Amino acid sequence: MKFSLRQLQVFTAAARYQNITRAAESLSMSQSAASGALKDLERQYSVLLFDRIGKRLKLNEFGELLRPRAEALLANAAEMDQFLEGHNRPGNLRIGATLTLGNYIAVSLMAKYMEMHSGTRVSLDVANTRLVVDKVLQYEIDLGLIEGEVSHPELEVSPWTGDHLQIFCAPDHPLASRPQLDMQDVLAADWIMREPGSGTRQTFERCLQDVFPRLNICLELQHTEAIKRAVEAGLGISCLSKITLVEAFKRKSLVPLRLEGYDFYRRFYFVWHKQKYLSAGMHEWLKLCRQHTGQ
Known part of the structure; x- marks a missing residue:
């Protein structure tokens, strides 16, 4: 076996940071030592693992194939080290x-x-x-x-x-007094939504897929608390996980809205x-x- 675990540590750190200086710092090594370990690994097997773009290191195709194997081997080695030391217990x-x-x-x-x-x-x-x-x-x-x-x-x-989403609005919003929403209410409302790519948005789109393209989305925000503040300010209604709304419902700064016939359950x-x-x-x-x- 030609490679060392230290060489693999340098390789995976370089893959993570795409820079040999930062990789060396993360391993408490000098830049020259880290650079030498990486070059030795490549030289020993007559292979290049990175494309060098200035000071930036970008994994090439072979490096991409090696990375998961190196990560798995290092994790196994760390676990083995803990076991041999008699400290086979959870770590960071x-x-x-x-x-x-x-x-x-x-x-x-x-x-x-x-x-x-x-x-x-x-x-x-x-x-x-x-x-x-x-x-x-x-x-x-x-x-x-x-x-x-x-x-x-x-x-x-x-x-x-499991989890459930909940539609909600401010207590003084016109829909707050409605015992139940109908589809006309849903289509007429101004909606404040999470951004595309969020799990909450994904679930909401799936549940209302038949009407979602026709919704009036006036704001898209990345943070749950920002959405709640915007709804409290009367800018529209929204739909978030129930666990994020418990305290607001207790304070009555926000109120839940009912929409029958739609299952907002998710995992x-x-x-x-x-x-x-x-x-x-x-x-x-x-x-x-x-x-x-x-x-």
């Missing part, structure tokens, strides 16, 4: 979560995980479903919590728990790369999430 995690899950569920799970496993850290990257999936594919995070449905040959997608999912080694920490995180929701 990089979690990605969509806005609803990140802001309303993931933070409490992070606190519980770190409380249960002293000395560990969990980093949280919050974005919409599309961006979380991209980060999983690029190995920038270990595991994603997403709202939207996704299908990709390189991803493992596992159902987690939350776990997602990780199929080539990603499922570490003890990832197993523990999945277990903790399922216990939290009783799934």
